[in-house]
Amino acid sequence: MADLPQDSEPHSGPASSPRPGSTSSHPSEITASPPPEPTSSPPSGPTSSPPSGPTSSPPSGPTSPPPSEAAAATLSEQTSSSPSETTSSSPSETTTSSPSEQTSSSPTSPSSGAASSTPDGSSDLPPPLPSPPAPPPVSLAAASPPLTSRPAPGGSGEDDADLGEVTFGDWQAHLGTMTGVGFLTIARRLPALVTQAVRIAWLAGPRDTVAAVTLSMLGGVFTAFGLLATTGVLQALFAAGPTPDRVRAALPALLLVGAAATLRTALQAGAGWAQSRLEPQVARIAERQLYELTSQVDLIRYDDPEFHDSLQRARLRGVAVADSVVDATIDVLTALIGIAAAAGVLGILHPVLLPLLVLAVLPDAWAAVRSARLRYTTMYALIPVSRRKWILTDLMADKNTAAEVRSFTMREFLIRLYDRVAGAEQDAVLRTARKQTVARIIGEALGGVGTAIVYAALGLLLAVGSVALAVAGTAVLAIRTGQSSLANFMFATNRLYEQGLYFTDFLDFCRRAREAVDREPRGPAPSSFTRITAEDVTFRYPGKEDAVLDHVSIHLNHGEVVALVGENGSGKTTLSKILAGLYEPETGRVRWDDTDIADVDQHDLRRHIAVIAQDHTRWPLTVRENIAMGLDKGEQALHDAARVAGADAVVAEMPHGYRTLLDRRFKDGQEPSGGQWQRIAVARGFYRDAPLLICDEPTAALDARAEHALFERIRDHADGRTVLLITHRLASVRYADRIYVLDHGRVAEQGTHDDLMRLDGIYAELYTLQAEAYRTTEAETDTVSTETGTLAT
Numbered sequence: 001m002a003d004l005p006q007d008s009e010p011h012s013g014p015a016s017s018p019r020p021g022s023t024s025s026h027p028s029e030i031t032a033s034p035p036p037e038p039t040s041s042p043p044s045g046p047t048s049s050p051p052s053g054p055t056s057s058p059p060s061g062p063t064s065p066p067p068s069e070a071a072a073a074t075l076s077e078q079t080s081s082s083p084s085e086t087t088s089s090s091p092s093e094t095t096t097s098s099p100s101e102q103t104s105s106s107p108t109s110p111s112s113g114a115a116s117s118t119p120d121g122s123s124d125l126p127p128p129l130p131s132p133p134a135p136p137p138v139s140l141a142a143a144s145p146p147l148t149s150r151p152a153p154g155g156s157g158e159d160d161a162d163l164g165e166v167t168f169g170d171w172q173a174h175l176g177t178m179t180g181v182g183f184l185t186i187a188r189r190l191p192a193l194v195t196q197a198v199r200i201a202w203l204a205g206p207r208d209t210v211a212a213v214t215l216s217m218l219g220g221v222f223t224a225f226g227l228l229a230t231t232g233v234l235q236a237l238f239a240a241g242p243t244p245d246r247v248r249a250a251l252p253a254l255l256l257v258g259a260a261a262t263l264r265t266a267l268q269a270g271a272g273w274a275q276s277r278l279e280p281q282v283a284r285i286a287e288r289q290l291y292e293l294t295s296q297v298d299l300i301r302y303d304d305p306e307f308h309d310s311l312q313r314a315r316l317r318g319v320a321v322a323d324s325v326v327d328a329t330i331d332v333l334t335a336l337i338g339i340a341a342a343a344g345v346l347g348i349l350h351p352v353l354l355p356l357l358v359l360a361v362l363p364d365a366w367a368a369v370r371s372a373r374l375r376y377t378t379m380y381a382l383i384p385v386s387r388r389k390w391i392l393t394d395l396m397a398d399k400n401t402a403a404e405v406r407s408f409t410m411r412e413f414l415i416r417l418y419d420r421v422a423g424a425e426q427d428a429v430l431r432t433a434r435k436q437t438v439a440r441i442i443g444e445a446l447g448g449v450g451t452a453i454v455y456a457a458l459g460l461l462l463a464v465g466s467v468a469l470a471v472a473g474t475a476v477l478a479i480r481t482g483q484s485s486l487a488n489f490m491f492a493t494n495r496l497y498e499q500g501l502y503f504t505d506f507l508d509f510c511r512r513a514r515e516a517v518d519r520e521p522r523g524p525a526p527s528s529f530t531r532i533t534a535e536d537v538t539f540r541y542p543g544k545e546d547a548v549l550d551h552v553s554i555h556l557n558h559g560e561v562v563a564l565v566g567e568n569g570s571g572k573t574t575l576s577k578i579l580a581g582l583y584e585p586e587t588g589r590v591r592w593d594d595t596d597i598a599d600v601d602q603h604d605l606r607r608h609i610a611v612i613a614q615d616h617t618r619w620p621l622t623v624r625e626n627i628a629m630g631l632d633k634g635e636q637a638l639h640d641a642a643r644v645a646g647a648d649a650v651v652a653e654m655p656h657g658y659r660t661l662l663d664r665r666f667k668d669g670q671e672p673s674g675g676q677w678q679r680i681a682v683a684r685g686f687y688r689d690a691p692l693l694i695c696d697e698p699t700a701a702l703d704a705r706a707e708h709a710l711f712e713r714i715r716d717h718a719d720g721r722t723v724l725l726i727t728h729r730l731a732s733v734r735y736a737d738r739i740y741v742l743d744h745g746r747v748a749e750q751g752t753h754d755d756l757m758r759l760d761g762i763y764a765e766l767y768t769l770q771a772e773a774y775r776t777t778e779a780e781t782d783t784v785s786t787e788t789g790t791l792a793t
């Protein structure tokens with residue numbers, strides 16, 4: 001939100017000066033204030049990235065202070081202070097540490113009294129609110145041209161097809177939540193929102209919650225007291241008699257006004273302090289809750305674009321606004337107390353003034369609600385586009401892609417794609433800003449008329465002698481206080497509602513993730529087996545029509561080395577993930593002896609399976625952590641695993657041995673080569689005491705010596721483990737106890753190497769092709785040496 005001059009603000013909030021990390025903002029700023037956006041954000045693609053948020057912040061234009069408020073503020077300074085000054089965090093000040101920073105630091109321990117987490121990782125956060133009504137789609141999408149038809153600056157248009165999946169038409173699917181929202185909807189949902197906010201605040205910091213609310217209320221009491229004391233001052237000043245006598249007579253009341261103002265300021269400062277203490281605590285438990293769930297949901301969810309959209313909404317906005325929702329709730333309560341104080345005083349002075357006051361503030365409130373609605377729909381609709389943009393920005397800024405961006409001279413191409421996506425996003429944001437400005441102007445114009453009516457009515461009452469001059473003077477102050485309190489109330493209510501929507505996204509995501517995670521309690525997984533059987537397994541990825549695995553049946557006997565071979569895309573990795581319990585088959589089942597693994601605790605099951613993945617993660621952690629992965633089996637086990645994988649040689653070259661950080665983005669961080677990384681990944685698999693070891697292309701990056709050593713180890717049954725080996729190096733699978741050949745998701749052949757060679761099918765063809773390549777090379781080498789020998793002779 002844009003800063004406003006402090007001295008032009010209406011005041012009636014918990015603190016008179018902004019808290020650190022907050023910027024001042026005006027009630028009317030709501031017309032364009034975006035919810036906080038993280039300055040650095042989670043990765044949206046294959047790499048970590050610092051996206052700026054789902055939508056660019058609306059331009060500052062619409063956020064500038066309304067002149068009417070600025071002009072009128074001086075009189076009310078004594079009696080009120082704006083809550084918005086102290087509670088609205090600037091988007092730019094909301095910080096989120098980058099993923100890389102998070103991963104390289106030690107994990108945050110649960111806050112002791114804050115989020116009481118259940119053993120399965122879920123916490124006692126409030127349940128989600130009922131979903132807002134889904135109104136008809138707004139015209140935003142319809143009015144916007146598809147991204148694909150937007151000319152790229154400097155682009156030829158040849159890349160249009162590349163962005164076909166991100167068109168404005170897609171937005172239709174997401175639009176609606178806030179478009180039909182009016183005052184009544186807000187009023188209906190407000191109690192639920194307040195309840196949620198208070199619950200989360202209570203979980204985060206009960207003492208600070210009590211302090212913030214109590215001190216705010218007391219501040220309101222002293223506001224009313226100060227107003228009433230002001231009447232005494234004015235009455236004394238306007239009485240007949242010499243000026244020194246009148247001033248003397250006013251002194252006691254004046255002292256009361258001063259004392260009330262001082263107390264109010266102290267109370268509001270205390271309330272502000274409590275509120276600032278609550279903010280990080282609330283943010284932390286919300287964030288922790290989210291990541292407990294994201295790291296727990298089934299892997300298959302990550303193949304669903306809808307999941308990514310809702311995760312992104314929850315992650316970027318939902319978590320970021322959790323503290324603001326609490327803030328806004330306290331602001332609403334504070335403003336209500338301010339209104340009650342002013343209304344009480346006005347009611348005492350003249351009852352007609354009160355309804356007139358409400359009339360003056362309503363247009364502003366309408367503008368605020370409309371504006372918030374526009375902003376929310378824009379953000380909601382832009383999520384897929386924004387994700388696309390972040391992926392592009394990642395590609396241009398990440399270390400992992402930096403080399404290929406250069407070697408393939410992709411800069412201009414990527415910039416062109418970026419321009420197209422970011423341009424579309426910008427257009428949408430600007431359209432929203434324009435509509436918000438119009439709404440604000442209308443709201444303020446009507447608000448000005450309302451204020452004029454209030455003052456005209458007061459003048460009339462004065463003219464007909466209904467109120468005395470001193471009373472009219474106090475009425476002006478009370479009107480100003482009431483007006484700013486009402487404006488603050490509208491502002492805070494709207495902010496609460498708007499941020500409540502983002503917060504609802506967060507709660508909604510958590511609810512759905514929890515539903516997916518909270519299965520019926522299952523029994524413990526068996527710790528060993530005599531036979532693992534996959535029976536009639538069929539599987540397809542979400543949104544895909546074709547099955548990747550089609551009625552596949554295989555088995556692994558205890559202590560065997562079983563190889564899975566087949567051409568690219570035949571389904572080997574997918575099958576291994578099903579055997580690892582990472583995906584559940586659509587039909588069929590996987591059994592460890594008689595136990596269906598779908599019936600056991602998945603977390604427990606995975607403890608008994610070690611996976612050396614084809615696309616293993618290069619964890620930005622130390623060598624030790626990269627191998628141990630959170631397990632602590634002691635030094636000997638660490639060294640043994642490293643030796644088996646040849647990772648001990650890698651460690652020997654590292655400046656700090658096992659303590660070396662494998663992340664060049666940090667001081668003293670090292671970057672192992674591809675093969676060195678693979679050795680570490682292999683060591684990781686051997687470190688786990690798991691009876692089943694799944695090796696998916698474990699040697700693709702290894703040199704000949706390391707590869708040979710590893711296959712020797714596997715051939716020796718990997719220290720008593722049962723091994724599922726996926727590899728294209730067919731020379732290495734000939735010693736497997738059994739070989740399954742997958743072809744287009746089906747088991748095409750099975751048997752020992754000799755069986756399959758006799759069968760003369762796919763395996764024999766692939767094997768012969770590979771062997772042929774060696775034979776040809778050897779023959780060529782022989783020819784060359786013979787020729788060389790002849791020449792030499």
Ligand SMILES: Nc1ncnc2c1ncn2[C@@H]1O[C@H](COP(=O)(O)OP(=O)(O)OP(=O)(O)O)[C@@H](O)[C@H]1O
Nearest residue numbers: 303541544548566567568569570571572573574575
């Ligand atoms: N996460 C995913 N979402 C959708 N489709 C996927 C996903 N992962 C793999 N596939 C598809 O499933 C099919 C099988 O992929 P899989 O990785 O299991 O094959 P593979 O035999 O291991 O291939 P390779 O030898 O190249 O490693 C492929 O057509 C692939 O495009």
